[in-house]
């Protein structure tokens with residue numbers, strides 16, 4: 001990506017092992033993320049460009065001398081963040097705070113919308129799965145590299161529990177996975193805030209019980225009507241814009257929680273007074289998806305959850321620029337890349 005709206009497909013040098021803890025994967029599937037649309041709309045022009053993509057399933061082609069848990073030929077989930085697997089934060093299951101954390105396709109680090117990629121700290125970063133590279137579950141497995149783990153994180157931070165009322169702000173792929181996560185954790189009512197008919201239809205199939213398509217004060221009023229006047233126990237904020245965060249806080253029942261996973265587009269969190277007087281917990285951040293794979297994988301493998309349904313288009317590498325356009329124009333929910 002060389003600037004807003006400027007995505008190009010180029011030949012670059014093949015990745016190679018640099019450190020003994022590295023692996024090189026051939027990318028079997030990658031995808032375009034809603035968070036990739038922020039730079040797609042706002043990135044300043046750059047002469048060097050930024051390699052993009054942070055979600056992938058790979059086939060391990062080569063490993064460094066110190067790699068122990070993955071080997072050549074393994075199919076692996078590649079979470080969006082690298083993590084060493086050994087520091088205190090990794091041991092606590094917060095790999096996105098790893099002392100060696102870095103994010104694929106960001107800040108000069110190569111991205112996964114590519115044929116191959118070097119993976120630092122392969123043992124800590126990659127998660128091997130016992131499937132073939134053309135397994136029918138590939139789309140759902142791919143979501144474990146980001147959007148399903150991220151939706152789950154929002155639900156965990158928002159303290160979703162059996163019998164509770166939940167709202168999901170945003171109907172993008174993460175919001176849709178948030179609906180799956182909320183249902184999976186036993187929520188009784190799941191209100192999705194969104195307005196795109198294709199996404200809303202899928203949200204309902206995933207378990208949303210109510211839809212609120214209004215915005216701002218009207219959305220808050222609608223949610224309150226749907227919840228006996230007091231709001232929901234848990235809000236999954238999956239957008240990151242000021243108004244979405246504000247709505248999330250204002251529909252939260254006093255004493256309950258907002259889980260934020262939408263990448264914030266503003267420096268401050270709005271509504272300091274209402275959230276203070278409502279005793280509302282506001283938490284969240286980049287999901288430690290590496291930690292959640294263990295919990296979510298069995299439900300993907302047995303078909304109990306089907307987050308791969310968020311993909312409604314598949315392109316080759318040459319189709320990536322148009323894939324960005326399609327997601328940005330809301331013509332596609334999420335684009336899968338099969339290099």
Ligand SMILES: [Zn+2]
Pocket residue numbers: 083084085086087088089090091095097098099100
């Ligand atoms: Zn670590």
